[in-house]
Amino acid sequence: MTASVITVVAVVAGIAWLAVLGVSAVRNRGSEEVAPNLAPGLTNAEVETSRLEAGQKAAIAFSALLAVSLPLYFLGELDRQEAFVDEFAGESIARGEHIVEEFACFNCHGPEGAGGVARYVEQRSGVTVSWEAPSLNDILFRYDEDEVNYWITFGRGNTPMPPWGVPGGGPLNDLQVVDVVNYLKTIQVPQAATLEDLEPAITVQLDRLANAEATVAAAILNQRQTIADIESAPAEFKAFAPLAERADELEERAGEGIDTDGDGISDSVETELSALTAEVAALFRVVDPIALDPEAPDADLADEAVTQLEAAIERDPILERNLAEVEAAIEGGEVDPSTGLTTAALEVLGESLAEAEALGVAGLPSDIVSASDAAELVEALTEASGAEGADPAIGELLTEVATAVEGSADPDGDGLSSAAEDAITASMADAAEATIPFQVAVVNLDPANPASVGGASDAATLNTVVGNLDSLRVTLRVATENNESLLATEVGGLGFLEAALDQRAWEIDIEGVAEAMEVSTEVAQRAVGIFNAKCARCHTAGFSAGIPYTQEAGSGGFGPALWDGRPLIQFGDVPSNPETEVDLLVRFLTEGSEANKPYGLNGFGSGRMPAFGAILSAEDIELLAAYLRSGNMDGSE
Numbered sequence: 303m304t305a306s307v308i309t310v311v312a313v314v315a316g317i318a319w320l321a322v323l324g325v326s327a328v329r330n331r332g333s334e335e336v337a338p339n340l341a342p343g344l345t346n347a348e349v350e351t352s353r354l355e356a357g358q359k360a361a362i363a364f365s366a367l368l369a370v371s372l373p374l375y376f377l378g379e380l381d382r383q384e385a386f387v388d389e390f391a392g393e394s395i396a397r398g399e400h401i402v403e404e405f406a407c408f409n410c411h412g413p414e415g416a417g418g419v420a421r422y423v424e425q426r427s428g429v430t431v432s433w434e435a436p437s438l439n440d441i442l443f444r445y446d447e448d449e450v451n452y453w454i455t456f457g458r459g460n461t462p463m464p465p466w467g468v469p470g471g472g473p474l475n476d477l478q479v480v481d482v483v484n485y486l487k488t489i490q491v492p493q494a495a496t497l498e499d500l501e502p503a504i505t506v507q508l509d510r511l512a513n514a515e516a517t518v519a520a521a522i523l524n525q526r527q528t529i530a531d532i533e534s535a536p537a538e539f540k541a542f543a544p545l546a547e548r549a550d551e552l553e554e555r556a557g558e559g560i561d562t563d564g565d566g567i568s569d570s571v572e573t574e575l576s577a578l579t580a581e582v583a584a585l586f587r588v589v590d591p592i593a594l595d596p597e598a599p600d601a602d603l604a605d606e607a608v609t610q611l612e613a614a615i616e617r618d619p620i621l622e623r624n625l626a627e628v629e630a631a632i633e634g635g636e637v638d639p640s641t642g643l644t645t646a647a648l649e650v651l652g653e654s655l656a657e658a659e660a661l662g663v664a665g666l667p668s669d670i671v672s673a674s675d676a677a678e679l680v681e682a683l684t685e686a687s688g689a690e691g692a693d694p695a696i697g698e699l700l701t702e703v704a705t706a707v708e709g710s711a712d713p714d715g716d717g718l719s720s721a722a723e724d725a726i727t728a729s730m731a732d733a734a735e736a737t738i739p740f741q742v743a744v745v746n747l748d749p750a751n752p753a754s755v756g757g758a759s760d761a762a763t764l765n766t767v768v769g770n771l772d773s774l775r776v777t778l779r780v781a782t783e784n785n786e787s788l789l790a791t792e793v794g795g796l797g798f799l800e801a802a803l804d805q806r807a808w809e810i811d812i813e814g815v816a817e818a819m820e821v822s823t824e825v826a827q828r829a830v831g832i833f834n835a836k837c838a839r840c841h842t843a844g845f846s847a848g849i850p851y852t853q854e855a856g857s858g859g860f861g862p863a864l865w866d867g868r869p870l871i872q873f874g875d876v877p878s879n880p881e882t883e884v885d886l887l888v889r890f891l892t893e894g895s896e897a898n899k900p901y902g903l904n905g906f907g908s909g910r911m912p913a914f915g916a917i918l919s920a921e922d923i924e925l926l927a928a929y930l931r932s933g934n935m936d937g938s939e
Contacts, residue, residue, distance in 0.1 A: 635722020814937025
């Protein structure tokens with residue numbers, strides 16, 4: 303019997319008892335009402351017999367009811383309280399989800415808390431960077447709930463993560479922070495998924511190191527463009543301000559005149575706004591798109607593309623990458639009339655011929671000096687790849703060769719391959735848009751269609767366009783009014799990046815690490831990959847800001863520096879007898895630190911060091927410990 307049923311039974315019984323008392327009172331009333339103070343009192347016999355007995359019987363009956371109903375009620379009390387606990391927990395989760403949405407936590411931490419980036423001014427350089435924000439959908443594998451509560455409340459200083467709790471200076475009270483933690487508990491991925499993420503994470507980190515120089519070069523180019531934008535802001539503001547004012551005027555008279563589609567925007571305003579957005583885009587566009595037609599001789603347009611880009615680079619350095627793309631397409635796409643192949647294709651085909659010989663493919667040409675030789679190579683590989691039990695490498699080689707041959711096609715006979723023409727067309731289309739501010743978008747409003755752009759109403763499109771142009775006007779005005787100070791900051795940032803390219807502090811010599819660890823290069827590579835994937839965010843200065851800002855491995859950041867033998871001092875060497883002695887460093891990596899509790903040989907925990915036992919295997923934790931103890935984290939010693 304449920305608690306609610308018992309309650310209903312008790313209430314009904316009480317009402318019945320009151321009804322009996324009421325009926326009895328009515329029956330005992332005389333025909334003439336006598337004032338209570340004038341009525342004769344009851345005799346002792348009446349009080350001590352029938353009336354007393356009636357009261358006693360009623361008391362016994364009610365007591366019996368209580369004796370039965372209360373235990374039955376309490377039998378369901380646990381279930382009732384558990385139901386309330388679930389209900390309160392659900393309400394807390396819903397409130398937490400609302401808070402996360404309201405304060406846009408996933409704008410930085412990625413969709414569903416899977417990890418993302420946040421805009422932040424890097425402290426050493428003054429450059430605005432995309433700071434790597436950690437994932438939240440596995441955070442409870444690294445920290446317990448109290449530690450997560452702490453990070454939300456107090457944030458992380460010198461990072462984009464602000465304090466959100468009132469004690470840290472944020473807007474959320476203690477219960478709201480608990481609500482957020484309860485919500486985060488519901489989005490945690492399974493442990494197996496976290497373990498599976500390790501290998502891709504290691505690959506990402508090793509690629510990060512391999513491509514570091516190109517990444518820093520790109521950052522320098524972007525910084526040069528930022529400086530160029532600031533330098534040109536006064537002139538651009540002067541030219542753009544009247545266009546922004548025209549947009550404001552169009553918004554003010556949006557409802558005036560004929561409105562064919564009845565969307566609240568007059569036909570004339572829709573037409574003028576469309577023309578205005580095209581005019582604004584043209585103001586900032588410095589090169590025109592060039593489209594080469596593979597079916598018509600037009601190789602001269604490739605030279606025109608180079609000329610346009612070379613002229614525009616002084617104002618917009620960002621176009622250097624497009625110039626490099628176009629020049630590479632021209633160089634690699636020139637078709638040799640004597641062979642009918644491009645230089646790039648000849649190189650690929652020569653390498654492929656050597657590989658095919660190594661694979662034992664029969665019927666190969668002796669050399670690749672003409673299109674017929676290339677066709678002979680394709681035929682031999684096609685036959686070999688179709689044979690029973692053929693090596694899969696032959697099929698992969700066939701794909702490479704066919705792509706190279708196809709890339710040499712020059713149907714219009716202008717000496718430039720179709721692939722090169724397509725590459726030049728794509729690069730010029732990109733260049734034409736590269737210098738246009740993100741706030742500017744060309745729209746084409748149709749006076750006969752109330753939702754001309756992307757399904758949004760024309761009224762909404764008008765508001766968006768005018769709002770974006772107003773935002774751009776503010777940006778240009780601020781850059782104009784603060785030109786000197788902004789330039790000084792960004793020029794300093796450029797100097798920092800150029801110095802970083804020279805110093806190459808991010809570099810890690812895998813062979814040097816392997817030698818220090820006394821392991822193979824493959825094992826050392828894995829150790830470095832794990833450290834960068836799981837530890838460097840806190841223990842390598844500048845790591846989260848990106849490769850250009852990354853200092854020496856283990857140099858210390860939010861967490862302490864790990865170089866110069868610190869792990870050995872703090873945790874000692876590997877135990878001589880692992881079966882009877884505890885490896886303090888392995889235990890620390892596995893369990894993390896607990897606030898106000900000692901760890902290692904000299905440490906006293908703050909709770910900031912996460913536990914990795916739930917997201918790294920024992921073997922990987924031991925490998926990480928060996929890397930930390932090696933004392934040569936960048937392999938340079």
